[in-house]
Amino acid sequence: MSLGTSLIVWVCFLPEVNADWLVQARGHSHYCSLIGGFPVSHRGGSEGFANYQDEALREGKSLKDEDVLQHLPVGTTATFYFRDLGAQISWVTVFLTEYTGPLVIYLLFYFRVPFIYAPKYDFTTSKHWVVHLACMCHSFHYVKRLLETLFVHRFSHGTMPLRNIFKNCTYYWGFAAWMAYYINHPLYTPPIYGEQQIRLALILFLFCQIGNFSIHIALRNLRPPGSKTRKIPYPTKNPFTWIFLLVSCPNYTYELGSWLGFTLMTQCLPVAFFTLVGFIQMTVWAKGKHRSYLKEFRDYPPLRSPILPFVL
Ligand SMILES: NC(=O)c1ccc[n+]([C@@H]2O[C@H](COP(=O)([O-])OP(=O)(O)OC[C@H]3O[C@@H](n4cnc5c(N)ncnc54)[C@H](OP(=O)(O)O)[C@@H]3O)[C@@H](O)[C@H]2O)c1
Numbered sequence: 001m002s003l004g005t006s007l008i009v010w011v012c013f014l015p016e017v018n019a020d021w022l023v024q025a026r027g028h029s030h031y032c033s034l035i036g037g038f039p040v041s042h043r044g045g046s047e048g049f050a051n052y053q054d055e056a057l058r059e060g061k062s063l064k065d066e067d068v069l070q071h072l073p074v075g076t077t078a079t080f081y082f083r084d085l086g087a088q089i090s091w092v093t094v095f096l097t098e099y100t101g102p103l104v105i106y107l108l109f110y111f112r113v114p115f116i117y118a119p120k121y122d123f124t125t126s127k128h129w130v131v132h133l134a135c136m137c138h139s140f141h142y143v144k145r146l147l148e149t150l151f152v153h154r155f156s157h158g159t160m161p162l163r164n165i166f167k168n169c170t171y172y173w174g175f176a177a178w179m180a181y182y183i184n185h186p187l188y189t190p191p192i193y194g195e196q197q198i199r200l201a202l203i204l205f206l207f208c209q210i211g212n213f214s215i216h217i218a219l220r221n222l223r224p225p226g227s228k229t230r231k232i233p234y235p236t237k238n239p240f241t242w243i244f245l246l247v248s249c250p251n252y253t254y255e256l257g258s259w260l261g262f263t264l265m266t267q268c269l270p271v272a273f274f275t276l277v278g279f280i281q282m283t284v285w286a287k288g289k290h291r292s293y294l295k296e297f298r299d300y301p302p303l304r305s306p307i308l309p310f311v312l
Contacts, residue, residue, distance in 0.1 A: 064228075088159035095149040098168045102176030103142040109180035110135045121186045128190045130198050134183050134266050137205055138176075141258065144209065152216050156228040175277075178270045191267040198265055205261030211254035214240035219251070232297050245301070246309035248290040252282035253307055283307050 072078055110131075114122045126132065182188065191197040215233075218241045222231045235242040243250040259275035286306035293300050305312060 085161060087162040089162045089165055090159055091155050091157050092149060094160060094165050094168060096146060097165060098172045099142050099145045099149065101169055101173040103139060103146075105173055105176045106135065106138050106142075106180040109177070109184040112184065112186075116181070117186055124186070126184065126186070126188065128188065130190045130265065131184060131188060133198065133202065134262070137202070137262060137265070138180075141209065141262075144213065148213070148216055152213075152220050154220055154223045154225065154227075156223075156230075175270070175274045179266075179268065179274060182268050182270055183266050188268075191265070197267070201261045201263075201265035203261075205258050205265065208254040208257030208261060211240040211243070212251050212258065214238050215243075215251040215254060218244070230296070232293065232300060243309075244304075246304060248293055248304045248306050249282070249286040252286050255282060256307070283312060 109116060112121050112124055191201075218233055218236055218238070221236075222233055223229050233241075233244050235244045240254075241250070243253065247253050256275070256279050259271070259278055263271045263275050283306065290304070290306035293304075
């Protein structure tokens with residue numbers, strides 16, 4: 001079987017299908033997705049096809065990793081549509097790469113390594129304590145994300161297209177450099193309302209970081225290890241999760257709050273811009289997830305909004 005073409009159609013008699021064929025197909029450098037022309041499903045015996053992507057092709061149902069070939073609700077024949085998805089990269093690798101970048105890049109500006117500002121500022125430190133606080137908050141945020149990626153999230157996707165890593169890294173790394181350049185600039189001026197503004201911002205930032213972490217834990221607990229179950233998230237004993245009463249994706253709400261806090265703390269335009277772009281992106285995702293919840297669960301709580309209670 002060649003995977004050189006972008007789409008392969010494979011008609012087979014089910015009793016003849018050998019799980020090894022499918023595993024061999026996966027051995028090519030490009031992973032492929034398997035989509036049923038009929039409402040069919042498949043899993044190639046062993047772990048097989050862990051990298052299928054849901055691509056709605058024709059009228060067939062997308063196939064899931066956990067589907068078993070022998071249990072297909074078809075007669076003795078089935079048609080499979082393979083699509084070559086191009087080079088893939090592990091989801092976790094993408095996250096680790098895109099989050100390590102901002103952490104390191106920000107610190108380069110914070111320590112004012114040579115060739116960023118004028119030579120006389122090389123390795124000097126800012127006289128404003130808010131600059132040091134901002135560095136701690138920024139680093140804390142990305143270390144938290146890295147640790148969550150490694151130890152908290154239970155992702156349902158194995159891989160994503162390789163090109164995503166370039167797109168995502170450009171976004172995260174580029175913004176980190178832009179923000180860090182201005183916050184750590186020798187001519188940076190602290191927020192207009194001084195200490196009061198910084199303290200308020202810090203409280204908002206920390207509150208939302210704890211909230212975001214609490215939601216991630218709540219989502220993790222919805223999914224038993226090794227499974228891909230999706231359930232309706234409900235408030236738990238942790239008060240930070242009570243926002244689930246009103247919002248479908250409160251982790252995005254808290255993420256927005258964190259960046260609003262960071263914007264208030266640094267009073268820096270590139271930070272405000274990053275917050276805005278992140279908000280737009282998360283709103284698009286939250287709306288999509290909210291729609292899927294409504295579609296998937298008939299008893300989905302009607303009071304919830306995607307990202308902002310009663311508003312959006
Ligand atoms: N600043 C920014 O621009 C920005 C943008 C996006 C994200 N972020 C940050 O990155 C974090 C993670 O983003 P994300 O988009 O991956 O969040 P997400 O889609 O809410 O997913 C978080 C984790 O929870 C799982 N999950 C979600 N809903 C579930 C459900 N109903 N049942 C069981 N498991 C469920 C997800 O599994 P699946 O693998 O199945 O989805 C994933 O492992 C965000 O919370 C936010 O803090 C920041």
